[in-house]
Amino acid sequence: MIRNYFKIALRNLLKHKLLTGINLFGLIIGTVSCLIILIYVLNQTGYDQHFDHAENIYRIETVNGRGDKPSFNTATTSPPIAPALKSDFPEVSEMTRIVLTDLFNVNLIRASLEVDGYYEPRAYLADSTVFKIFQFHFIEGSPIGALNSPNQTVLSATLAKKLFGNKSVVGKTVIWGSGAEAQTLTITGVFDDESTKSHLNPNYFVSMTTPGMGEFVSTFQNFATNNFVYSYIKLIPDADAQNLQEKLPSFIQKHGKKQLENAGMVDKKLFLKKITDIHLYSEGRDNQIGTVSNIKYLYFLLALAFFIQLVACINFINLSTARANQRAKEIGVRKVVGAGKGSLIRQFLSESLLLSLIAMLISIPIAILLLPLVNELTLGSLSYLNIFNWKVLVLLLSISTLTGLLAGIYPAIILSSIKPIQVLKSAVQIQSGNGMFRKALVVFQFVISISLIVSVIIITQQFKYTQSKDLGFNKENMVALRAGTSDVTSKYDAIKSNFLNIPGVVSVASGRYAPFETVLNDNGMYLPGKNPQDLTIVRRNGVSKDYFNTMNIDLLQGRDFNATDDNQIIVNKATLKSFNIPEDKALSTILLQTHDEVVYEYPIVGVVDDYHFTTLKDEIVPLFLHLDNEPNWVFVKFKTDDYKQLVSNLESTWKKNIDTAPFTYVFVDKEVENLYAQEQRLSKICTVFTFLAILISCLGLFGLVSYYAEQKKKEIGIRKVLGASVQTVVKLLTKDFVVLVIIAFVIATPLAYLAMHNWLENFTYRIDISVWVFILAGIGALLIALITVSFQAIKAAIANPINSLRTE
């Protein structure tokens, strides 16, 4: 029986090639979208689950309430919190702390002084207990005792290979940092970094007891300040995390009441976060240790895939019911020779199933071919191995089966309820299915298409806006060279004057943070005579003389730095506003900071206009700049079109002066653009899906009009014989569809407006949604629909009426 169903299904599909083509095309696009998004989403889930008893491992996170100012939410804590939790609570069986050294160092690492080093980020200072909580697979050496002593390091296999080739490395040493700060580290192990899927993603570990920052963290005993340590605890099995969470407020008060008051952090709260939730549920927590995703983003992608598949299903439903006439005879005959309604429903379902399964089979190789493009779009690293995985295949099969059933069930019910007598009595037109239902589905398709068009326009506009908005500094024509070794510090003046001799170089400056980096350092400051506990957080960046004119930042008042400056600072306008300092008093104001009971004075010597030193998603917050001689970046402003020559001149000059640090550079405008890479990706992804949705919808419309015209062939013939013009016939055929698109437009407008309004809320600096976006989307959809429909309509209208009348 089933074989018979599939046989006739296949013959039917082959017989109606246009229809099959439209349906198959839509379903393939839908299934490919589903498959790709499915593997992407699966790839984003399951982080950190492979660690032993991952469900009992938590990260401590901090929320610092600051009265009416926005609270400061961070994934990090003060250094002594994790050890204190372990000694206070018996249910905490293990603790470890990690410090991301990238925040303080440029992490230059090399195998020996004689060879070039590399800037290797993601260096973690870690307590010796780190491998008891996080089991990394050791290729060489052993996790036991690997970080017990100062100056020990464990490298990732990738890094070990980069530094030493394929040799065995345990027992060898590396030099970390440069000049006076250089340290020799002994390698005690190498771990496999390919197979672990963790939010940690370490490049190398260094023992916490190593002199410098690690030593500071190990001995620091203030429970309020220096919230830059990632603290992890593991609970004993069956421990009640909720219970522990409730005890944290009294815990922090017991240890740090006085310290919290001194630091102005009376509202500091600690939270336990399951490590398995970190990758997807970290929205609203700043300072993540690596890139995290967002479950909302995944939901958004899944919704897109769902809608595309739905639009394809609608095509199937509409086209199947629309051509019920053609199948009516077969259905009637089958019923007369004994088919029941059930067996007919099964037959039609097997047809839609067959189609969706064919679509599935075709979609797999297409998805594999598209993977490189997808990876480019999502910055992912998906491979065909992600597809040939039983979980994916089972899900794909279920999606295809569901699609087949969803697309098939309505036509099946409609078609199977055709009465045989209607058919056998000959040429009666069969009203199959509710015309209204079909129209509603077309409206639905166009609601999706129009909403997507609106979204694409707005997302693209916002993206363009972020690209073109005056950031308050000029990012064009500037390269940033990686510095950050003591060698560069001591030779900075020489490098600068050498650089200025290169043709095309306009000016040279340096800084701790580049304009495309988030400024993480901050000071809690207050005005003389005010309460020292009522602090305003002011971000801090250290820069050289000439920084402002190199960046083209407007110096509104005062002067640039000079060589004798020490604690003198230049602030932005937001700082004046935050402290309520009148503009004319700015240059006579001193800001204060208390650290370890010592008061430091910072006299303001200049005021700069507000410029965007973070992304446009954030408001411009208070910032001060001070003279700094230990730059992480050297900025070179140039005026030449010959980038190649410029870079090679810079490189040879660099190499003449510096032998400890490699020459690495980036273009500042490119890096600033990268800050909006996520928006750019979103805009690209939306564009792709919009195109697909419109394409599928229009194909469906095309098929529908073809059948509509076929059905009305006789009517059109009679009208033409009676003198109707081509225009009136075209109008007759297109009128209904135009009305449907207009209805869809009316429904889509508020939906798209709400969705986009919501999305734009993410940006502090954003475009206004203008009416013409909707008008454009509406007219666009209408035009596309008209072109689609009129192609068939004109064909029907110019046909010779005799032909259609004679065949009747």
Add this chain to the structure above:
Amino acid sequence: MLLRLNQASRIIKSGGKKISLLDTINLNVKEGEFISLMGPSGSGKSTLLNCIGMLENFTDGGYVFLEEPVHSMKERDKTKLYKEYIGFVFQAYHLIDELTVQENIETPLLYKNIKSSERKALVADILDRFNIVGKKDLFPSQLSGGQQQLVGIARALISKPKLLLADEPTGNLNSKQGIEIMELFAELNIEGVTIIQATHSESNAAYGTRIINLLDGKIVSE
């Protein structure tokens, strides 16, 4: 007695008026009869056939088929009944275009859940008997009208019905093909199949054992 019609009528409403398609028909059909229904277009021949075949319903009167009261049966039971005992042959053949000759004939057996091997045997028998073995893998569009009607009759007979209903079975055929079909009907009747056919043609009617004339939904003579 195969079936009995007692004061059976079919009245439909059209544009507010009642139209009597069949008017108080009384008819008894014994097994083994070959009845020809005659009358002009619109006299009710097809409607009577469809009602006897349970594709349409009498709106009034009694219909008893094999001692079962069809007039008081549910739709589902009627379907079961005609599936079991009645075969249909149509003027326009009504073969399924997407199926081959062999598959068309096999279809009724599929709906009776007969095993594959048995189906094959039955289909082979009938193909053989109708001399269309060579055509078994052709599609209906590849056959002449007479051949298509042969397939239609083969399909009607495959499930061994007690009653064969034929509505103008030769209406679309030339006279030579028509004669062949009629001779086949006569042969089938001799083998025991009860046949009721509707026809315009006197010569076709003559193959039957009994002729009933209809006019405006009434039996006017027998």
